[in-house]
Amino acid sequence: xxxxxxxxxxxxxxxxxxxxxxxxxxxxxxxxxxxxxxxxxxxxxxxxxxxxxxxxxxxxxxxxxxxxxxxxxxxxxxxxxxxxxxxxxxxxxxxxxxxxxxxxxxxxxxxxxxxxxxxxxxxxxxxxxxxxxxxxxxxxxxxxxxxxxxxxxxxxxxxxxxxxxxxxxxxxxxxxxxxxxxxxxxxxxxxxxxxxxxxxxxxxxxxxxxxxxxxxxxxxxxxxxxxxxxxxxxxxxxxxxxx
Numbered sequence: 001x002x003x004x005x006x007x008x009x010x011x012x013x014x015x016x017x018x019x020x021x022x023x024x025x026x027x028x029x030x031x032x033x034x035x036x037x038x039x040x041x042x043x044x045x046x047x048x049x050x051x052x053x054x055x056x057x058x059x060x061x062x063x064x065x066x067x068x069x070x071x072x073x074x075x076x077x078x079x080x081x082x083x084x085x086x087x088x089x090x091x092x093x094x095x096x097x098x099x100x101x102x103x104x105x106x107x108x109x110x111x112x113x114x115x116x117x118x119x120x121x122x123x124x125x126x127x128x129x130x131x132x133x134x135x136x137x138x139x140x141x142x143x144x145x146x147x148x149x150x151x152x153x154x155x156x157x158x159x160x161x162x163x164x165x166x167x168x169x170x171x172x173x174x175x176x177x178x179x180x181x182x183x184x185x186x187x188x189x190x191x192x193x194x195x196x197x198x199x200x201x202x203x204x205x206x207x208x209x210x211x212x213x214x215x216x217x218x219x220x221x222x223x224x225x226x227x228x229x230x231x232x233x234x235x236x237x238x239x240x241x242x243x
Contacts, residue, residue, distance in 0.1 A: 004037035006214065011042070011049045023058045041093075043216070050081045054088055061085075063093040063134070071120065075128045082129035093214075096124050097136030099173050118159035125164060132168035132214065135160055139173040143196040143219060152203045154210065161211040169211040174199045175219035181227050188230035 009022050023040065030038050039060035042053045050062045062085060066077035078094040085092045097116030116135040125133055137160075138153040160169065177198030185192055199207075204215070232242065 002035060004039070006039045006041050008041045008043040008216070008218070011045055019056070020058075023056070027058075047077050047081060050092075051084065054081075054085050054090060057088070059090065061091040061093060061131075063095070064130075065095045065134075067095040067098045071124070075124060078124075078128035078130055082131075086129070091131040092129070093132045093134055093170055094124070094128055094130035095134040095136075095172075096121060097134075099136050099140055115153065115156060116160060118156060118163055121160050122163045125167060132170050133160075133164070134170040134172050137171070139171060139199065141173040141219075143177060143192060152199060152207060154203070154206055157207060157210045157212065164211070167211065168213040170214040170216070171199075171207065171212050172216045173219075174215045175217045175223075176200070176204075177219060177223065181220075181223040185223065185227045185230055188227065188234045190226065190230055 007026055014022055026038065026040055030036075040058060042049065042059055042062040044065045045053060045062055047064065047066070050064050053059050053062050062081065064078050064081040066074040069077060074094070074096065078092070082092045082094075098114050115137060121133065121135070124130075135157065137157045138151060157169070161167075175198045177196050179197075182192060182194060182196055186194060198219070199215075207215075229242070232239070
């Protein structure tokens with residue numbers, strides 16, 4: 001499609017593969033597809049990880065996730081990372097609020113999650129120096145994107161945009177979780193919850209005009225990859241070359 005790509009690498013994935021291995025694969029892909037713009041981004045890094053990734057010189061941007069800290073602590077940590085990243089020509093994503101669920105580097109119990117307070121969003125951005133802001137507006141990491149039936153809190157997103165006009169907002173945990181993929185995984189022996197659901201097309205269409213310029217969809221990729229493996233192994237039991 002010749003669309004620009006943001007490829008996100010988690011700290012855990014980088015440690016498992018070995019520093020430099022995944023980055024080399026991305027850079028090799030860039031050489032094969034020079035017409036495609038590719039940004040390399042650290043997802044959910046702490047302060048130490050952000051410093052490490054910034055220092056590597058291989059990334060376009062980093063996300064500092066200090067959402068477990070107090071508001072003042074979050075601002076201070078984000079500010080330190082932003083100053084370092086900006087000096088290297090990199091941009092910084094921060095998080096205000098806390099999503100529930102389980103992701104690559106994130107495990108948050110439902111009792112610990114909280115939505116972004118629009119009244120402090122502008123102060124946070126101004127004092128932290130971040131370039132984009134991940135907001136908690138009802139989604140969760142993992143297969144079940146909503147812990148309640150109300151879905152995406154578009155009113156809250158609109159309130160944040162009103163206080164931060166033109167500022168890039170990020171939606172984490174916002175995969176669409178296609179029901180066709182869920183059904184095929186279950187049919188191929190998967191044990192995932194058939195009630196799993198994600199962000200709807202209508203919610204995407206309404207969220208983008210409200211400032212959502214980056215939407216994270218890791219679970220959708222995992223669903224497809226899991227379905228491909230399960231169906232292949234089911235239908236080709238004699239095969240040992242998965243390629």
